[in-house]
Amino acid sequence: MTQDRKTFVAWLQAAPMMLVFALFFLLPLLFVTIVSAWDYNEYEMIPAFSLRGYTDTFEGCIADLPNLCTILKTYLNTLKLCLLTWGLTLLIGFTVAYFLAFHVRSKTWQIVLTLLCTIPFWTSNVIRMIAWIPLLGRNGLVNRGLEGAGLIKQPLEWLLFSEFSVVLALVHLFTFFMVVPIFNSMIRIDKRLIEAAYDAGASGWQTLVNVIIPLTKPGIVIGSIFVITIVMGDFVTIGVMGGQQIASAGKIIESRLNALQFPAAAANAVILLGVTILIISALTRIVDIRKEL
Amino acid sequence: MSERRPRSFYLLAAFFSAYVLFLYGPMFAIYILSFQGPDGGLTFPMNGVSLVWFGKVFSGSGIVDIGAAFKRSLQLGLVVMVLTVVLSVSAGLAFRRSFRGATLLFYVAIASLIMPSIITSLGIALEFRLLDDFIIKSGAANWTTAMGLFTSGLGAHLTWTLPFGLLIMFAIFNRFDGRLEEAARDLGATPWQTFRHVVLPIILPSVVGIGLFGFTLSWDELARSSQTIGSVNTLPLDLQGLTTTVTKPDIYALGTLTSAVSFLVIFSALVVILVLQARQRRHGSDAGKGMV
Numbered sequence: 001m002t003q004d005r006k007t008f009v010a011w012l013q014a015a016p017m018m019l020v021f022a023l024f025f026l027l028p029l030l031f032v033t034i035v036s037a038w039d040y041n042e043y044e045m046i047p048a049f050s051l052r053g054y055t056d057t058f059e060g061c062i063a064d065l066p067n068l069c070t071i072l073k074t075y076l077n078t079l080k081l082c083l084l085t086w087g088l089t090l091l092i093g094f095t096v097a098y099f100l101a102f103h104v105r106s107k108t109w110q111i112v113l114t115l116l117c118t119i120p121f122w123t124s125n126v127i128r129m130i131a132w133i134p135l136l137g138r139n140g141l142v143n144r145g146l147e148g149a150g151l152i153k154q155p156l157e158w159l160l161f162s163e164f165s166v167v168l169a170l171v172h173l174f175t176f177f178m179v180v181p182i183f184n185s186m187i188r189i190d191k192r193l194i195e196a197a198y199d200a201g202a203s204g205w206q207t208l209v210n211v212i213i214p215l216t217k218p219g220i221v222i223g224s225i226f227v228i229t230i231v232m233g234d235f236v237t238i239g240v241m242g243g244q245q246i247a248s249a250g251k252i253i254e255s256r257l258n259a260l261q262f263p264a265a266a267a268n269a270v271i272l273l274g275v276t277i278l279i280i281s282a283l284t285r286i287v288d289i290r291k292e293l
Numbered sequence: 294m295s296e297r298r299p300r301s302f303y304l305l306a307a308f309f310s311a312y313v314l315f316l317y318g319p320m321f322a323i324y325i326l327s328f329q330g331p332d333g334g335l336t337f338p339m340n341g342v343s344l345v346w347f348g349k350v351f352s353g354s355g356i357v358d359i360g361a362a363f364k365r366s367l368q369l370g371l372v373v374m375v376l377t378v379v380l381s382v383s384a385g386l387a388f389r390r391s392f393r394g395a396t397l398l399f400y401v402a403i404a405s406l407i408m409p410s411i412i413t414s415l416g417i418a419l420e421f422r423l424l425d426d427f428i429i430k431s432g433a434a435n436w437t438t439a440m441g442l443f444t445s446g447l448g449a450h451l452t453w454t455l456p457f458g459l460l461i462m463f464a465i466f467n468r469f470d471g472r473l474e475e476a477a478r479d480l481g482a483t484p485w486q487t488f489r490h491v492v493l494p495i496i497l498p499s500v501v502g503i504g505l506f507g508f509t510l511s512w513d514e515l516a517r518s519s520q521t522i523g524s525v526n527t528l529p530l531d532l533q534g535l536t537t538t539v540t541k542p543d544i545y546a547l548g549t550l551t552s553a554v555s556f557l558v559i560f561s562a563l564v565v566i567l568v569l570q571a572r573q574r575r576h577g578s579d580a581g582k583g584m585v
Binding site: 133 | 298299301302305306308309312313315316317318319320322323326334335336337379380381383384386387388389390391392393394395398401402404405407408409410411412413415416417418419420422423445448449451452455459484505506509510512513515516519520529532533536537544545548551552555556558559563
């Protein structure tokens, strides 16, 4: 076969996937951008240029100074949830991946334990959220246990439908996204490097900080990107676990959609996308700068 | 390194066990509670043991038409699974050679994976709304909508499953020995024969893995479906809706049934993968066994 024909065949093989992404990902993104600059009334969008979607979103942001307007408050709150979830998933994900990569010695056990962490990922997120209700509710296991032990007199109200339960559920659902890329980076580390550090007299802690963490950085960044983008756009977990009472960047879009204000929803989507891209590029930059040093 | 396990091993093993308990504990709590007695509530203790709540789910009393949602999710999951496997394997093969737009396709797939789901969902919803408006303006007066389970819904699910499929294909071909194909070609096999009799049997266990991802991710998908499914609901959407209204354990029974399907699929896929791998070991190579 000639080279030309080979590349043509390769192109044909990739074409169906390209088509799906073009129709259901790139084109929709384009429409989001366009519609974000359209006008709208109570029940429909009007294809005429208007920045109403944006101005409505930032309404009162200047007038209310020095108090924060709704949108800024919501974004700050989303960022707070995001940071909490990120920190916890990183800590737990790193420790779990470290155990799997460096302490589990047989290949079979490594596969079995990795699978054990993966199986919940293949089951429903909603069910894994609902699963916290019998544990954290007013009459749940935790409150009963604490009452039984005499530690509290009244059931704790902040266990469920609160920011606590939102972060708990997010960590529960998405630590997997940290474990996989970090584990992937770790098993690629040449074991002789660790032995060399050991031979040179490094303590276990020094090896971890000076050898393993720098070499695991790509995995940490990939995992962080996953977790941060998921939490920034989340509206399902925050909705269900927050009892539909906690505002977030994703939930603004959802409520605008429920009100059929498509341009406003699209404008919020563009803002969310911008913030997300900003965080991702900052994240990749931090790592690159360190690589330069 | 010493043969004895260091103390850190036991600490980390305890941490890992706690993590696994954290992962599975709550899930098993609702599986147990779904067998709650007829007078039981949403929390422990169990008030007797019964199948009442499963009966309620099947008879549909109290809950919206769950049977139909179950069937819709199953059909959609199967279609998504087949398309994810076919498109991923096909594109995975393409990436072994260079073609125009290879880098672009890779970055688009990654972007699709990490794009906040609500944005993708909103975009597809807008696209179909504009399409509907266009069709109606073009004169089809009684046109309702192009949005539906197997148009916009299917597309939304594929933007989520295809990136996983493609990444798995990369992992497969990273450790694939290209000399096997060369040998097949040298023996006169056509490209199709090479694929069918050499490449496919070797990658088959991982292809089953792609199918597993395709089905389970679709079966449980919620955020991207939320705006794109049209007038009907998938099972996860119904489940989410029920979280705010239902105060009886029938929601647990439904959760247990949904998980049972997931576990059945996961278990069958893993068994198929193990069987295929065992077969490969048996039939794999006769190198060094002499001419027979």
